[in-house]
Amino acid sequence: MYRPVACVHCGCSGVWCHGRYHRKADRSAAGALNPIPVLRFRCRTCSRTCSRLPLCIAPHRWYNWADQQRVLLLLLAGCSQRRASAIFALGRHTVRRWWQRLGERSLSFEFHLRSRFAELGRSVDITEFWLRCLQRMPLCEAMAWLDGDGVCVP
Template identity: 50%
Template sequence: MERIVAGIHTIEQHLEAIKETPEAYRPPRCPHCGLKILWQHGHYERKADRRPGQFSLNPVPICRYCCSGCRRTCSRLPACIAPRRWHDWSVQQAHLERQLNERPDSHGAHCAVPDRRTAGRWWNWLQKNSVLFEFHLRARCADLGRAADFGAFWRRVFESMGLVQAMALLDQQISVP
């Protein structure tokens, strides 16, 4: 199922899209039974705004949809909010890039720095799923096919499209994360 709505890169854009074009979040079909008749069923809230030193936009509403066939609910997230993750894609990408370049973790100006075990889980997740991810990304983006190994491939992905766009592309084919 396509759980990620591509093109919405900030929480501000997400809040505007919910007001102006909530249909963008409607799933094309029920992920449980496949029926294409889904109606909006309110929303749930997520604490997704983790930017340091700014006015918080939390709680962030996420539209829910109910299937008229099986009566189960589902939702789609904007690209700026990672499914089943506390930190957003940019924080994950920064830590994965550091790991790829074998630089020690420096906290820099981030207040919401992930624990080293969390960053380790992200690294293990990327390594474990890399073959599948690489297969699908290389099929969609010819330039990525030239990368020789794991590190070169992911460096090229981060430089050319970023983790958020890569995950949005993958989400059209397979379930991520």
């Protein structure tokens, strides 16, 4: 269940299910969208609501985690952003944005993931860390662990 332990706004426990909305999860090859229900929760104390995304949906992004992982693996292997965008038929700006966001937040992500998974602490640089991390778990799982630790994961 994706129910938060406590309210993300005030920190009090006791949130309850408060409906749902549908989110477009990804793009299929035919261009159709497949909406997924996202649960909403309401806090008993402050009456504010929050939502919890399923593991397959990346917050604030149109593409799913699996697509992003494939692109990032190519980039970590030394492929150019232009080539990666051509291989996956993505915009160069999209690929560049994913790569920049990973670089900008990598120190924070690495810190939290290393504290949870000791074997990732043996990595020498950012490339080796992410290659080890993605061998151990998919990107969606790594981001779910970070989200659970309260790290902003867009």
